Amino acid sequence: MAKNTSGRGQRELRVKVKTARGRKLSSTLWLERQLNDPYVQRAKREGYRGRAAFKIEEIDDKFRFLVPGARVVDLGCAPGGWLQIAVPRINALGEKSGKRMGRIIGIDLQEVEPVPGAEIHVLDFLEDDADDKVKGWLDGKADLVMSDMAAASSGHKQTDHLRIMALCEAAAYFAFDVLEEGGTFVAKVLAGGAEGDLQKVLKQKFTKVAYMKPGASRSDSSEKFVVATGFRG
Known part of the structure; x- marks a missing residue:
């Protein structure tokens, strides 16, 4: 068979997107980045609902909290990529066979397409009785609360940072109410200076607090993930 000496097939060609009438340049650049993102392409090939699935995959590969038999709560679970990763890992x-069977509850403000093995509910986790509802659905407390939630972008970097940190802090206090002793909390934060207060609270409540920026996070993003293990109860 003749060798391909043209260079074609040696690397993937970059997709260029033309600016369409009525589409802003920023939208065109976003679309171009999506089409050329290897994690977006991989998600399509492997049947995941977005590149974010690989973030929790990488984090769990390092910290090993998605284990067979685990009881998990996924806050802001749309579109469901984290659920897809968690279901087989917790069995x-x-x-x-021979492994404990886990349970996972996904909650979100909007309807989410079903994920086999996951139980999904429309719920605002900030409601007064949200923790009781979740514990009722789980028939007890959780081993893990995880969140990839992000507040709607305002376009102002500092404002967005504060909004995400406030959301993460609210998720942490929710976790305090539903976690079993020894449990784990995983959530997205943004680097920017306001995470110190959250870290202080987490260090009081957990035996270990670590941070990780998975490879699936964009290099130009300030997002990282806090992983707090060993909930003191």
Whole structure:
């Protein structure tokens, strides 16, 4: 067979997107970045609902909290990529014989397309009785609360940072109410100076607090993930 000496097939070609009538340049650049993002392409190939699935995959590969038998709560679970990663790892479908069967509850403000093995509810976790509802659905407390939530962008970097930190802090206090002793909290934060207060609270409540920026996070993003383990109860 003749060798391909043209260079074609040696690397993927970059997709260029033309600016369409009525589309802003920023939208065109976003679309171009999406089309050329290897994690977006991989998600499509492997059937995941977005590149974010690989963030929790990488974090769990390092910290190992998605284990068979775990009881998990996914806050702001749309579109469902984190659920897709978690279900087989916690054995929510009972496919791993001899392993404990886990449970996962996904909650979001909007309807989310079903994920086999996950139980999804429309719920605002900030409601007064949200923690009781979740514990009722789980028939007890959780081993893990995880969140990839992000507040709607305002376009102002500092404002967006404060909004995400406030959301993460609210998720942490929710976790304090539903976690079993020894449990884990994983959430997205933004680097920018306001995370100190949250870190102080987490260090009081957990035996270990670490941060990680997975490879699936864009290099130009200030997002990282806090992983707090060993909930003191």
